[in-house]
Amino acid sequence: MPVTVKQIAELAGVSRGTVDRALNGRGNVRPEVEKRILKIAEEMGYTPNRAGKALAYQRKNLSFGIAANIEGNEFFADLLRGAKVATDEYSDFGLTLKIAGGRRYDAAQQLRQLSALQAAGVSGIAVCPLNLPEIEEKINSLVAAGIKVITVNSDIENTGRLCYVGCNYYQSGVTAGGMLRLMRPQEVKAGIVTGSIRMLGHNHRMKGFSDMVKTLPDSAVVDVCESLDEQEIAYEETLKMLKSHPEINTLYFAAAGAVGGVRAAVDLGLSDLTVISCDDTREIRKMVRLGLIQATVCQQPYQQGYRAVQILFDAVVNNIPPAQEFCYMDNIIRIRENL
Amino acid sequence: MPVTVKQIAELAGVSRGTVDRALNGRGNVRPEVEKRILKIAEEMGYTPNRAGKALAYQRKNLSFGIAANIEGNEFFADLLRGAKVATDEYSDFGLTLKIAGGRRYDAAQQLRQLSALQAAGVSGIAVCPLNLPEIEEKINSLVAAGIKVITVNSDIENTGRLCYVGCNYYQSGVTAGGMLRLMRPQEVKAGIVTGSIRMLGHNHRMKGFSDMVKTLPDSAVVDVCESLDEQEIAYEETLKMLKSHPEINTLYFAAAGAVGGVRAAVDLGLSDLTVISCDDTREIRKMVRLGLIQATVCQQPYQQGYRAVQILFDAVVNNIPPAQEFCYMDNIIRIRENL
């Protein structure tokens, strides 16, 4: 029952080729003819048939790229799984995924990754960008070259990236604070262990958490320290913080570092401590089961990868831009019972 | 790069038609030829191309049916939305969805719905079954007629249904109990408002919740009452329960009824009451925002509908049975901050 190019061609009294050119703005169509075709398509509610498109796409070499520091990172492994599943769902278009992943945060490396993807001829890129001017510039040059770019998990401003897919960091922090409201409704003295104060997302989480703590009676965030996403540093810094603030009764981990940080609390023999963390890596799940962490707020990495590929596909193949500029994941609360 | 029927045909020295017959067990192929073809397909890792299949399927009249008491039910409206979105994603196969929905729980009506779907020629049905022998029998007759059937949101035993898609009720109850563990770690005196003690799912939720409460010191479930999913009845029954058990400090709603039940608590002027409910209808969300409900455990109705159609599609079109017999949704905890 749906309308086809063939039907439009008959109604417009032209060939299928002309209709295709008109509908896809490929040029070489007399303006008045084009107008007529577009009008008919509009009126009849034409939408291209996915299968026909897929079959025709097989002769192209459609591929997307993903650039992130994947190696040895449980979070990105999940994100990648999601991206791969979505890619498989488009395998009838011949879509493939090229992965450019390193280990460290390193601007030069990320620039190389992006260049490599471009050289490989990808039509879309999902990147977890470092927030630096040279990356900004690079992304803009990719966009100028006709590549659709989206950011995942971390965003960067002033670029032509189509949208951001990832955590709503502020709400993540507010949600952690909300659990605190229910578990310890007053006299919260919180210590925060963040990843790096140079990471925007971590800061937004802290802001959300602090804003929430401020609403509780007799409560305050008493100190903040950085783990730099290293468990050993987290251990040392948390130990220092807990020692100098014996009034702390709550720990919030706004990034990686809970493994080391909780060990510090255990070594100090602190028992009446409320601990809230982010994400659900294997180590975190283990500590939730042990009761060392009461709740963890998760950002659905699998879904992030999955949605990223879906959005790129719609943009590249169907020419449909993302519905919103910020595609936020649900912040999922996990406790021992629904881990 | 993927293998096609054409390639297999060439390698086997037969025509594409023969390969198709062999691969799909349509008969009329010499056994030795069939064996050879299957072996080649196996070795080369043949998987049918989705787009080709879709195009060919357009000439059939593929449709699925959904039978549930949808009218005026917010939960099923969400489920239906998910089912429709999934159906749209298969629109290139010409897939359509036929909805058979009534308003009341009524065996005769459900039997009529199922017969109507069968008469309409659907190849798959997702049903939210009443747990009755006549429904059991009807489902088995549908399965015998070659229709793939799955249950959603509620299950029924001793049938040829492919799988169940829906809430893990026991874990839902345990999760509600888990929130309680964090919010009120001891001296819990809980009253439960269930829907109907004849509903299996509600009972499993109660069991999960009770099992959890039993692990808390000095705690117990002191009473249970039924709302029959009617807010007015919920109000009356909850009022009665709270009056006769002034020690109750916790309410758990294992089904619909929170709107009426919470009103009863408010009318009695009870303030130090911990309230946990299920699902997130508009009314529930409102009460969570007002602080009248501390947490609600949700079963993702949209996802249930979406997955149901996906599973039916895989079974009917790709002949791939569901991965597990029980496709459980994640039990999502929602509090004011992540609603």
Next chain:
DNA sequence: TTGTAAGCGTTATCAT
């Protein structure tokens, strides 16, 4: 500028 025809992979029909 426009039309024609082939091709993508699978399935169904009709010959043989």
Next chain:
DNA sequence: ATGATAACGCTTACAA
């Protein structure tokens, strides 16, 4: 039992 062929909807190289 098997093969040939057309059909599904879209894209594109090439011819007009």
